[in-house]
Amino acid sequence: MTYHQATYDEPLLSEIHSDNRYKVPEADENIINLIPEELRTDNVNLPVIAEYDVVRHFTRLSQMNYGVDLGIYPLGSCTMKFNPKFADRIASMENFSETHPLVGDDSIQGSLRVMYELQVYLSELSDMDAVTLQPLAGAHGEYTGILIIRKYHESKGELEKRREIIIPDSAHGTNPASAAMAGFDVVEIPSSPDGTVDLDALKAALSDRTAAFMITNPNTLGLFEKRITEIAEIVHKSGALLYYDGANFNAIMGITSPGLMGFDVVHFNLHKTFATPHGGGGPGSGPVGVKKFLKEFLPIPVVEKSPDGKYFLNFDLRNTIGKVSPYYGAFSTILRAWAYITYHGSDGLTENTVRAVLNTNYLVSRLGNDFKIPFGKLKKHELVLTTENTGKRALDLAKYLIDLGIHAPTVYFPLNVHEDMMIEPTETVSKRDLDQFADALISASRQDEESLKHLPVNLSVGRIDEVKAARQLKLHW
């Protein structure tokens, strides 16, 4: 029982020709004369298609696309868990979905309450003191967090000097990219032989030029950084701040927290940990939490509650970094995350964490005989294995899996393990799903190399020529 992709040889939208009879209110044609002639156009360049054909087209395309609702989606680092339908239903309630951002606090007390409560929940879950919901994805949260760190050093008159952000080699690409975007030099440090932060390398890299150390815990190998409090101590001693990439929060929620570990700034990925749908690549949401001493730097506005119980948007933060997005963040995503937390509650959230970690460790035990799984057996929410010992390429094994109708794990990330697969089953899979996945991956490793190269053959297309795509750019129909 795995996914069977439909194959339609679906034409492009521009290749479908039918009558467009979609009705919109009739307008006075003469109005066009109000527009200066040199600006006017009579030729809007869009395809002409019937509504029913548009719907059929996208319905067929949807059937050529794999989603969490179809089965296990073990992309490491992406936390592809089941997206509860109640959240979609709540997000589509008109009083939420049809509100304008400039309507005024009095008219959006319900939405503000949701945002306020989510700020409180995220603070509590992370042991941070204040949260902004404005950032729009994990990377955007990173950027926001780094801007806050920048402003903090600036307020202390140290920005001139503190030009560097230290990042381990196992970090996600957005970490160095965000740090560089905010104007810092990135100093990469190698991981130690056990896969965790190399304390000596960290100490050597730290100096009065360091603005921050940016990590995730558990790290991208699924390993918990046991010496995290020690790390926090030495980072702080050098006058730098400690940044938490919350992409891996599903491993620890309810068990420990970035605040307890000594982090100063954290971002959350609502589309990962809090089960909001990934939408084929987005939208996401990346709220940022900070310790008290950084609250004054948060982007404006933040949602607050007055003593008489009224919610309001506070634009008055003394040292705010300004704004990172147009309004208050990805509200409908925020609402879904609020619904997820409210539904699961303190008991359910923690249990979900335990299940996610249990499932991962079960996969470690199922796969450990056939693949080398470096850096010890005990993992948190994800595991990284290498296919090197099987003599096969990770990419080829991935294609074997998708050919069977099972979504492949992340491949070739993190960069510090060769031919790696990063597997994150999440808590929303059954033992049967896990066994099926493990059996398939093991069987993949036993195929002969040549036959793997020809896969996939059961999907709508075979292996795609990526080199051609990049060399002979065709980005338009």
Place this chain on the structure above:
Amino acid sequence: MEIEDSPLLKEIGFHSTDELFQDVPQKIRKKELKIPRGISEFELTHLSQEIASMNRSFRHNFLGNGIYDRIIPSSVDSIIGRSEFLTSYTPYQAEMSQGMLQSLFEFQSIISDLTGMDITNSSMYDGFTALGEAARMAYRINEGSEILVPETMYRSKLNVLHSYMTGLNVRLVPYGISPADGTIDLESLEGKINDNTSAIIAEQPSSLGNIDRNVAKISEIKKKALLITYYDPIALGVLKPPGETGSDINVMEGQQLGLHRNLGGPLLGILSFRNEFARKSPGRIIGESNDTQGKRAFVMTLQTREQHIRRAKAMSNICTNQALFAVAATSYLGIIGPSGLKKIALKTMENSQKLINSVSRSKMLKRELNGVPFSDVILKYSGKGDLQHKLAESGIAGGIELEKLIENPHRQLKGSVFLSVTEKTGTESLEALSKAIEVIQ
């Protein structure tokens, strides 16, 4: 927890789930989670309905200035509600994700057609952050230390742009907008253009709401600078596309293309540019290629610009984007079609003219700005107190003060307010508005 009885636990040789966390030191264990215990779906839905009812819904809407209440064909919600789209992620496994890849390729294509630009990427977060990325891109291309911005740019947009300039050696320099008709003061602009100008940002319609004929004239005076335009996509139903009037980079907010207002998020950033800038551009791009059998296939391409490969030297940090809404916009444009988009744009303009007429008898609201508004109509308000508040009492949303949007508006415009329309603005709303205004007087 029943999970303690899980067969998986025994399979891995553990006696209790505690052992799964033996690597988490005791002193950093969370002792207590101060969040209420979970509730059932029924209770959650009920609670949500109650909270939703704390929001006020308005019968008549005149709010706009960037986020609009436009027609959304039911089919758009239905298409993006398809769980195969909704619950998938970035198409890393291309062969298994052809549906999303082809849809995004179509988004790129349909937007490039609509705007007359060469290339469109597969989405950015929203219009403002896309503008920030466009400005960074312009700086990468010609490294000039100044970017020119209209002096009336909304504070929120300017603030986001400002954040995106952090760490670059770039100054945002305002140029003039005529307070007489809300169009670009070409003389002021020309005076600011020099060898250090990386880019000129121009808005169409202008932030004062008017269609600006001067946007098309910038390419004649811009010298080496890049022209970054920020277009209202609906206005492209009647306006020449930016690609035909000299834009090097074009940015749009796509909320109007089939998205609900959702309190202003999530939105859809649309970024298009000329061919030669492809390798300096941010964001994911889908390319057409073929499979081993020569069959047409789609795949993410130009990835060497991106964070997962280029890391600190990437063109941008963006990873998760707004793919689902790119599908919404494509479906919207496909369903509405060229004649639909034109009608919607015309109807919007017709309604802004009607709005001007229906407030013309009022002494309290005067249209002093010359020129032709698109959706946002600016009016001089001479009444006392907050108009937005007063209108709200009559079930009308709108009347936002100019000062709430723009930092230092022209003297002549101080105390103005906006009333915005769309193709949906009905006669009954316009009547309710004129009535309410009479009463307020």
